[in-house]
Amino acid sequence: MKRDWLPLLLIPALMIGALPLIGSPASWVTLTVAGLAMGLMIFIMASGLTLTFGLMDVLNFGHGAFIAVGAFVAASVMLALAPWMTADSIWLNLAAIGPAVLAAMVVSGVLGLAFERVIVRPVYGQHLKQILVTTGGLIVAEQLLKVIWGPDQITLSRPTALRGAFLFGDVAIEKYRVLAVAVGLVVFAALALTLNRTRIGLLIRAGVENGEMVEALGYRIRRLFVGVFVVGSALAGLGGAMWGLYQETVTAAIGAQVAVLVFIVIIIGGLGSVGGCFVGALLVGLTANYIGFLAPKVALGSNILLMALVLLWRPQGLYPVAKR
Amino acid sequence: MAEPLLSLRGVQTHIGRYHILHGVEFDVAEGGLTMLLGRNGAGKTTTLRTIMGMWRAAAGEIRFDGRDITHLPTPDIARLGIAYVPESMAIFADLTVQENLVLAARSGPPDQKRLDWIFARFEALKRFWTLPAGLLSGGQKQMLAVARAIVEPRRLLLIDEPTKGLAPAIIANMIDAFRELKDGESTLLVVEQNFAFARQLGDSVAVMDDGRVAHQGGMAAFAADSALQQHLLGLGMGEHQ
Ligand SMILES: Nc1ncnc2c1ncn2[C@@H]1O[C@H](COP(=O)(O)OP(=O)(O)OP(=O)(O)O)[C@@H](O)[C@H]1O
Ligand SMILES: [Mg+2]
Numbered sequence: 001m002k003r004d005w006l007p008l009l010l011i012p013a014l015m016i017g018a019l020p021l022i023g024s025p026a027s028w029v030t031l032t033v034a035g036l037a038m039g040l041m042i043f044i045m046a047s048g049l050t051l052t053f054g055l056m057d058v059l060n061f062g063h064g065a066f067i068a069v070g071a072f073v074a075a076s077v078m079l080a081l082a083p084w085m086t087a088d089s090i091w092l093n094l095a096a097i098g099p100a101v102l103a104a105m106v107v108s109g110v111l112g113l114a115f116e117r118v119i120v121r122p123v124y125g126q127h128l129k130q131i132l133v134t135t136g137g138l139i140v141a142e143q144l145l146k147v148i149w150g151p152d153q154i155t156l157s158r159p160t161a162l163r164g165a166f167l168f169g170d171v172a173i174e175k176y177r178v179l180a181v182a183v184g185l186v187v188f189a190a191l192a193l194t195l196n197r198t199r200i201g202l203l204i205r206a207g208v209e210n211g212e213m214v215e216a217l218g219y220r221i222r223r224l225f226v227g228v229f230v231v232g233s234a235l236a237g238l239g240g241a242m243w244g245l246y247q248e249t250v251t252a253a254i255g256a257q258v259a260v261l262v263f264i265v266i267i268i269g270g271l272g273s274v275g276g277c278f279v280g281a282l283l284v285g286l287t288a289n290y291i292g293f294l295a296p297k298v299a300l301g302s303n304i305l306l307m308a309l310v311l312l313w314r315p316q317g318l319y320p321v322a323k324r
Numbered sequence: 325m326a327e328p329l330l331s332l333r334g335v336q337t338h339i340g341r342y343h344i345l346h347g348v349e350f351d352v353a354e355g356g357l358t359m360l361l362g363r364n365g366a367g368k369t370t371t372l373r374t375i376m377g378m379w380r381a382a383a384g385e386i387r388f389d390g391r392d393i394t395h396l397p398t399p400d401i402a403r404l405g406i407a408y409v410p411e412s413m414a415i416f417a418d419l420t421v422q423e424n425l426v427l428a429a430r431s432g433p434p435d436q437k438r439l440d441w442i443f444a445r446f447e448a449l450k451r452f453w454t455l456p457a458g459l460l461s462g463g464q465k466q467m468l469a470v471a472r473a474i475v476e477p478r479r480l481l482l483i484d485e486p487t488k489g490l491a492p493a494i495i496a497n498m499i500d501a502f503r504e505l506k507d508g509e510s511t512l513l514v515v516e517q518n519f520a521f522a523r524q525l526g527d528s529v530a531v532m533d534d535g536r537v538a539h540q541g542g543m544a545a546f547a548a549d550s551a552l553q554q555h556l557l558g559l560g561m562g563e564h565q
Contacts (some may be wrong), residue, residue, distance in 0.1 A: 084424035202427050204414045213414040216376055217472070218430050322417040322458060 007318035008278050014283060018290045026171045031289045035178035038071075039285025040184020041246065045239030046262040046269075046277050047191055054208035054321055056225045058120055059127060062134035063262065064255030064269025065141035065234060068109055070104035070112015070237025071244035071254050072145055075154050077103050078245075085159040093159035094294060097245075104241040105234040112233025116226055138256065145252040153251040156244055180242055187235065191274055208272045209322050264303050268310045270317025279318055280310075327390060329354040329511050330375070335376045335384035343535075344370045350530040350537045352480070357512040359543065361557060362532035368515040369411050372482045373533065376408050377401050388480065403430075403481035409486060411515070413469040416426070417458025419467055421449055424457050428472040432524065437545045443496040462489040470498065477509045480514060483516045496534060499525055509548050519557070523547040531556045 015032055022028045049063045077100035078085055084096035119137045123129040157163075158176055165172040195201035203224055207214045211221045243258060244250040267283050269276025284303050291302040310318060328351035345367050348530045360368050373379045375386055377398040381539055386394045393401050402408070407428075416424050425434050443450040446467035452460060466489055487495050487558055495518075502525055506512055511526035515524040522529070526543035538556055539546070546552060 199426075200420065202423055206419055206423075206427055208412050209416050209418055211376060212398075213416070214412070214427075215398040216378065216402055216408045216410075216414075217428055218399050220397070220399045 002034070004319065007276070008315075011279065011282050011286070014286050015291075018286070018294075021292065021294055024170075027293065029171045031293055032286065033173050033177050035183070035286035035289035037174075037184070037246075037284060038288060039192035039282040040188070041180055041239050041242050042186055042258070042261050042265050042284060043278050043281035044187050044242070045180075045258060046238045046265045046281060047274055048189070048228065048235050049262060050266040050269060050272055050274060050277045051204060051208065051228050052232055053266070055211060055221065055228060056124065057127070058124070058225075059130045059132055061259075062115060062119065062133045062141065064257075065115070065138050065244070065260065066108040066112055066233040066236035066255075067240035067258050067262075068142065068145055068252060068255030070108045070240030071250045072149050072154070072224030073107045073237070074100040074104040074241030075156050075244055075250045076149070078156060078159075079154070081314065085157070088160055090161035093161040093272035096159060100123065101238060101241050104237040106237075108237025108240070109230045109234035112230045112236075113226070115233070116229045120229070131189075138259075141256065142252045151252075151255060153249050156248050156250060158245055158248065162245075176246065180246065183238075183242065187238075188278055195274060200224070200227075261303065264307050268269075268307050268317055270314075270319040270321055272321035273317065273319040276317055276319035283310075328352055330513065331387045332371070332375070333385045333387075335371070335374060335386060336382045337379050338382050339379060340369070345374065345381075346535040347367055348374075348532070348535070348537055350540050352511060352513050353528065354511050355506065356378060356527040357506050357514060359526035359529045360513060360515045360532065361519075361522060361529060362538075363558060366532040367535045368532055369484055370535075372408065372410075372484055372513070375401075375482060376406065388526055395495055407473035407478040407481050408498050409469045409473045409481070409483040411484035411488075411563065413465050415457045415460075415465050415468050415472070418454065419457060420454050421457055421460070424472055425449075425475045428475045431476060436470075438475065441499075442474065445501045446471055446494070463491060463494065466490055467494065470501075474501070474505060479510060481505065481510050481512045481514075483512065485517060486514065487516065487518050487521050495521060499508065518551075 018031075019025070022031065045067055049060060051246050052058050052060060078096055080315065081096035081100070084092040087093065115137060119133055120130070123133050161177060162176045165174045166178070171286040195205055203214060203219055207221050207224055215221050240258070243254065261284060266277055268283065269278070270282035283306060287302050287306050288299065292299040314320065330352040332348050332350055335345055335348040336343070348367070348371055360371065362368050373509060374381050377393070377396055381394055384394070385392060386387055388401075388404060388406065393404065416427070417528065425439070448460070448464045449467055451470055452464065456467065460468060463538060466486065470483065473483065476559070486498055499521070502514070514525070521542060529539070529543045529546045530537050531539040531542060531546075533556060539552065
């Protein structure tokens with residue numbers, strides 16, 4: 001796995017391949033940055049889900065609930081701090097975004113802990129029940145969001161400092177997208193370091209391969225799983241908050257909508273592989289933006305097509321995880 | 325007489341709807357090496373997995389060091405000082421050789437002296453120290469699986485077919501290693517198909533047949549009784565064409 005660079009090359013290949021089709025280099029740069037930003041936000045939301053599947057074979061169709069809750073919580077905090085959001089100081093803007101994002105992560109993380117206890121734990125090892133019960137959890141969560149925040153969409157505007165674009169000649173790059181890329185790369189680096197350089201990471205990687213053997217070595221895989229589940233939920237909350245700010249609207253359906261992309265990404269990447277999830281997310285983000293520009297009518301299906309192509313090439317995803 | 329380190333009484337194990345172990349009973353004396361023999365499908369692997377709690381005994385009792393471990397979770401059983409080398413080896417393919425051993429050493433980084441002792445017997449592990457374990461050859465994986473169990477001192481080693489796929493020179497090294505472990509800190513319960521290896525190494529023997537222990541006793545007596553071997557293992561002249 002460590003030596004398999006081929007899937008990584010797909011990203012530059014896709015970028016270079018899109019350039020002549022798009023024609024204008026300025027549009028190409030804008031679309032590419034947009035694609036990377038979208039991909040990295042999806043990566044943030046998907047990374048935890050792929051690990052929880054890898055560790056305990058748990059298919060959590062309710063993951064979108066954490067995304068939605070993150071978006072709503074962050075939106076509420078930002079609306080409450082509206083004066084700081086609209087202030088002309090980047091520090092005041094950040095003083096509003098920081099707590100909003102933190103609150104989103106904490107609430108989603110706590111919700112994840114409860115979700116694991118109440119909904120996932122009773123159905124360990126039973127795939128069909130997992131799908132039914134976690135989907136049910138998502139529906140309940142969506143309805144609860146409507147009860148708490150009302151049925152209407154919340155409009156959210158980005159803080160002053162994150163509006164508009166950086167201009168380089170005739171190339172425009174939205175500021176918010178640059179921030180999304182930066183946050184996504186930080187999350188990826190943190191996850192990669194944790195997985196590759198710490199003992200917990202070693203346990204997670206071993207557990208994804210063969211949890212039973214990790215237990216036979218004397219480690220409690222369930223605890224590890226709960227920890228990963230909570231961190232994954234918190235990251236989903238972070239991603240949801242970022243997505244809400246990206247769309248500048250938040251609705252109760254946001255979770256279910258984004259979750260489709262999240263599932264496509266983890267299937268493309270190979271279930272259980274964070275590296276695969278990263279590559280898959282970038283491919284999905286780029287494809288969505290390029291196709292959205294070139295052929296808006298087929299944009300919706302483009303990610304499904306991408307997934308089908310990847311699976312034709314590697315039926316287990318880009319980075320299949322060695323399983324017991 | 326001292327209580328055995330490990331004892332099984334009336335152990336019954338079901339896998340799904342199959343009833344595999346029908347009341348397994350045997351003892352493993354402390355400080356010795358007990359060989360668990362038996363034909364293919366006799367239930368040896370199932371017995372080791374049941375001791376580790378990886379299959380659950382539906383009835384009966386498993387005692388280790390004076391305590392009932394029948395219903396303990398697998399990690400707790402391991403933490404009592406029991407290490408397991410599965411028949412499938414179950415090395416972590418995406419982790420390097422080093423990472424496999426670091427993970428197996430629960431109480432801190434692996435002790436260098438002990439690593440040198442392991443390297444002296446399984447030289448390949450030193451050579452491929454930073455290679456993902458999935459790229460090792462079959463025999464090298466087997467060495468790693470054994471090394472993982474002995475990277476720290478453990479009271480009881482459960483080892484399922486350690487010689488599978490190994491060259492004779494490495495088997496000789498393994499015999500040395502097991503003898504040293506037995507004379508020092510560990511008690512061993514080893515499943516083996518290679519009877520020459522088993523008789524060289526075993527102090528005592530338990531022979532399984534169809535989910536039960538059909539014979540338990542000293543290795544010397546069993547090795548001398550070719551009629552019994554023939555009966556329980558199907559060994560002997562007649563079986564080999
Ligand atoms: N996962 C399983 N599901 C169903 N039956 C199983 C399973 N594992 C083992 N068995 C059955 O249990 C019986 C005992 O198997 P076990 O692996 O314990 O035998 P063994 O003595 O280790 O054999 P071998 O020498 O071939 O390794 C066999 O009949 C086998 O078919
Ligand atoms: Mg076996």
